[in-house]
Amino acid sequence: MRPDILNPLFAETDTLDGVGPKLRKPLKKLGLTRIRDMIYHLPERFVMRRRVDSLDEAGIGEQIIVALTPTQHKASSGRGPYRVLAQDQIGNVVSLTFFGRASYSARKQLPAGEKRWIVGRLDQYGDMLQIVHPDHILDEPDASLDRVCEPVYALSEGLTQPRIAGLIEQALTRTPDLPEWIEPSKAAKDDWPAWREALHLAHRGEHEAARERLAYDELLANSIALLLVRADNRRRKGRALAGDGSLREKLALPFALTGAQARSIREIEGDLQQEAPMLRLLQGDVGAGKTVVALSAMLIAAEAGAQSAMLAPTEILARQHFETLRRMAAPTGVRMALLTGRDKGRAREATLMGLMDGSIDIVVGTHAIFQDTVAYRDLALVVIDEQHRFGVAQRLMLASKGRRAPHTLAMTATPIPRTLTLAQYGELDVSKLDELPPGRQAIDTRVAGLDRMSEIVDGVARHVEKGGQAYWVCPMVRDNDAVGDDIAAAEARYAALRERFGDDVALVHGQLAPEVKDAAMERFVANEAKILVATTVIEVGVDVPNATLMIIEQAERFGLAQLHQLRGRVGRGAAKSVCMLLRGETLSETARERLALMRETQDGFRLAEEDLRLRGGGELLGTRQSGDNAFRIASLDQITRLLPKAHDDARLLIERDGGLTGERGEAARILLYLFERDYGVQLLRGG
Numbered sequence: 257m258r259p260d261i262l263n264p265l266f267a268e269t270d271t272l273d274g275v276g277p278k279l280r281k282p283l284k285k286l287g288l289t290r291i292r293d294m295i296y297h298l299p300e301r302f303v304m305r306r307r308v309d310s311l312d313e314a315g316i317g318e319q320i321i322v323a324l325t326p327t328q329h330k331a332s333s334g335r336g337p338y339r340v341l342a343q344d345q346i347g348n349v350v351s352l353t354f355f356g357r358a359s360y361s362a363r364k365q366l367p368a369g370e371k372r373w374i375v376g377r378l379d380q381y382g383d384m385l386q387i388v389h390p391d392h393i394l395d396e397p398d399a400s401l402d403r404v405c406e407p408v409y410a411l412s413e414g415l416t417q418p419r420i421a422g423l424i425e426q427a428l429t430r431t432p433d434l435p436e437w438i439e440p441s442k443a444a445k446d447d448w449p450a451w452r453e454a455l456h457l458a459h460r461g462e463h464e465a466a467r468e469r470l471a472y473d474e475l476l477a478n479s480i481a482l483l484l485v486r487a488d489n490r491r492r493k494g495r496a497l498a499g500d501g502s503l504r505e506k507l508a509l510p511f512a513l514t515g516a517q518a519r520s521i522r523e524i525e526g527d528l529q530q531e532a533p534m535l536r537l538l539q540g541d542v543g544a545g546k547t548v549v550a551l552s553a554m555l556i557a558a559e560a561g562a563q564s565a566m567l568a569p570t571e572i573l574a575r576q577h578f579e580t581l582r583r584m585a586a587p588t589g590v591r592m593a594l595l596t597g598r599d600k601g602r603a604r605e606a607t608l609m610g611l612m613d614g615s616i617d618i619v620v621g622t623h624a625i626f627q628d629t630v631a632y633r634d635l636a637l638v639v640i641d642e643q644h645r646f647g648v649a650q651r652l653m654l655a656s657k658g659r660r661a662p663h664t665l666a667m668t669a670t671p672i673p674r675t676l677t678l679a680q681y682g683e684l685d686v687s688k689l690d691e692l693p694p695g696r697q698a699i700d701t702r703v704a705g706l707d708r709m710s711e712i713v714d715g716v717a718r719h720v721e722k723g724g725q726a727y728w729v730c731p732m733v734r735d736n737d738a739v740g741d742d743i744a745a746a747e748a749r750y751a752a753l754r755e756r757f758g759d760d761v762a763l764v765h766g767q768l769a770p771e772v773k774d775a776a777m778e779r780f781v782a783n784e785a786k787i788l789v790a791t792t793v794i795e796v797g798v799d800v801p802n803a804t805l806m807i808i809e810q811a812e813r814f815g816l817a818q819l820h821q822l823r824g825r826v827g828r829g830a831a832k833s834v835c836m837l838l839r840g841e842t843l844s845e846t847a848r849e850r851l852a853l854m855r856e857t858q859d860g861f862r863l864a865e866e867d868l869r870l871r872g873g874g875e876l877l878g879t880r881q882s883g884d885n886a887f888r889i890a891s892l893d894q895i896t897r898l899l900p901k902a903h904d905d906a907r908l909l910i911e912r913d914g915g916l917t918g919e920r921g922e923a924a925r926i927l928l929y930l931f932e933r934d935y936g937v938q939l940l941r942g943g
């Protein structure tokens with residue numbers, strides 16, 4: 257249970273004065289649903305303002321506070337702005353300029369002939385001075401004018417700076433004093449303020465020490481949670497699995513294992529022979545061949561008479577894995593089943609029975625395989641595919657639900673930058689597939705404008721005529737609650753391509769009925785459909801080697817890591833593959849850089865590092881939504897500098913106070929709840 261002291265922080269933002277249905281949505285868009293989120297919505301920067309007596313004292317572009325008297329209101333004809341001409345005390349004329357709806361309030365707030373204090377940025381328009389949308393218009397100079405340093409927050413539509421600043425101010429008054437969880441000598445050495453004070457300071461001005469402390473808190477919470485997961489795992493007894501090779505030798509693979517695959521399998525085999533449960537991460541770029549490594553691990557378990565479960569992030573992937581594994585493992589006679597939330601009725605019952613009585617050796621599925629209703633006779637190995645889609649630690653905990661902890665193999669195609677492996681995985685053992693299967697050709701990546709659409713479509717037609725298949729990925733709409741637009745884009749493209757290609761085109765997106773989605777996917781896998789129009793649901797894992805052409809529309813909207821994943825759907829066979837990145841007309845500098853990098857390299861590690869650099873640490877590898885590994889407060893720079901120390905501190909704390917029962921331990925528990933890493937605490941209770 258969450259400590260009571262934190263309750264005010266976990267109250268909904270609706271409980272703030274002035275937050276009604278209208279503000280709820282823009283706040284939610286920013287992820288601000290609770291008081292806690294508000295106080296951690298730190299300013300992006302600060303503007304420094306200067307009080308001036310006349311405009312002569314101010315430079316163009318400067319943020320100023322000045323007393324002005326409106327003289328004339330000028331509504332524009334047509335779509336132009338609404339202007340209020342005003343004079344300073346020595347007669348300089350400036351236009352206060354308003355666009356759109358803002359003009360309504362301007363009419364009321366700026367009556368002609370009455371002096372007002374205006375706060376905003378002085379600009380020049382032609383030969384006229386102007387201030388566009390002043391930040392504040394005040395009748396009387398009040399305290400806010402003395403705040404020459406004002407925070408600038410990230411906004412969403414429907415919010416203004418003063419509005420959000422007011423709400424945060426209110427949220428801050430509800431902030432309790434919390435006991436100190438940082439080692440006192442460490443806090444003292446760096447001159448770090450206490451938690452509550454640090455929050456206040458961070459909203460008031462550039463305060464390095466306060467920001468550092470808050471970032472450190474986040475890193476410390478993460479490190480403690482990961483270490484608790486790890487410690488819990490060590491305490492549990494697993495089961496040593498010694499395979500005799502009898503099943504593996506029957507595998508009839510159409511290729512020889514790469515050195516990296518063979519090495520990884522040996523490392524896993526070594527772990528499985530121990531009683532301590534394995535916690536290993538298999539890291540391999542897209543197409544590196546993780547599936548066969550996973551299969552080998554599961555065969556080892558089967559050889560030892562135990563069951564394995566493989567968890568996939570999506571239905572599509574679960575099905576595909578099941579088919580692939582079944583085909584590969586057919587000669588071994590191992591018994592395999594598929595279990596997803598969609599399986600119902602008798603088939604499901606049969607699978608559940610088989611898992612319970614041990615007649616199924618390997619089950620592949622979505623999270624349904626861990627539901628309470630699913631009982632295993634002897635589950636000894638859990639493989640988690642593409643785990644970056646999940647919260648890592650939560651999954652590990654899930655996997656260790658049973659009394660005898662199963663061995664866990666997590667697989668990821670996301671090359672985690674070295675600086676961040678520690679942050680994300682704590683002290684997991686890592687096997688790396690750092691070698692691609694032989695014969696792979698570099699993917700020819702090109703960037704083209706959307707205006708060349710008809711040429712592109714002709715290209716697809718030629719590709720299909722020659723027997724090839726293609727993916728067509730539709731733009732991603734950034735806002736979370738606008739997934740509908742992704743789908744609209746995919747459906748429109750599908751309709752357009754159908755006019756030309758008829759039944760050769762298939763469509764998959766997240767909102768299709770499951771059977772429809774499966775059917776489309778199956779048609780593409782079976783080479784009945786030649787073109788698969790999709791949203792990013794195909795991002796991970798899907799494997800159709802004959803598809804050697806990938807079109808990504810509005811590629812500038814995707815992050816680098818995601819583009820890399822998408823592109824990884826092609827280039828999986830021996831044939832030359834092409835990836836076309838179609839871009840819109842206007843590109844930000846970052847977007848331009850991303851596309852250039854995509855053309856330049858196929859090295860997942862390099863792209864991940866660059867992705868991180870371009871996005872900053874706040875949005876780690878596009879996994880912000882997973883809620884587990886995203887650092888919202890610590891910047892990349894802070895992660896790099898502070899994480900090793902936080903990790904050491906966490907380790908010391910746990911070594912000294914493994915149950916987190918001492919004074920600092922109790923404080924650390926509060927920290928874990930504050931950052932919602934409380935699964936760590938739950939492990940404490942269990943153990």
Ligand code: ADP
Nearest residue numbers: 511512513514542543544545546547548693799
């Ligand atoms: P990922 O690591 O992305 O999950 P997969 O396991 O799906 O990669 O493998 C990608 C493709 O490479 C598959 O078609 C697989 O059969 C093939 N493959 C895997 N290992 C080898 C190998 N050693 N030699 C040749 N092809 C391989």
Ligand code: MG
Nearest residue numbers: 546547641797
């Ligand atoms: Mg895979």
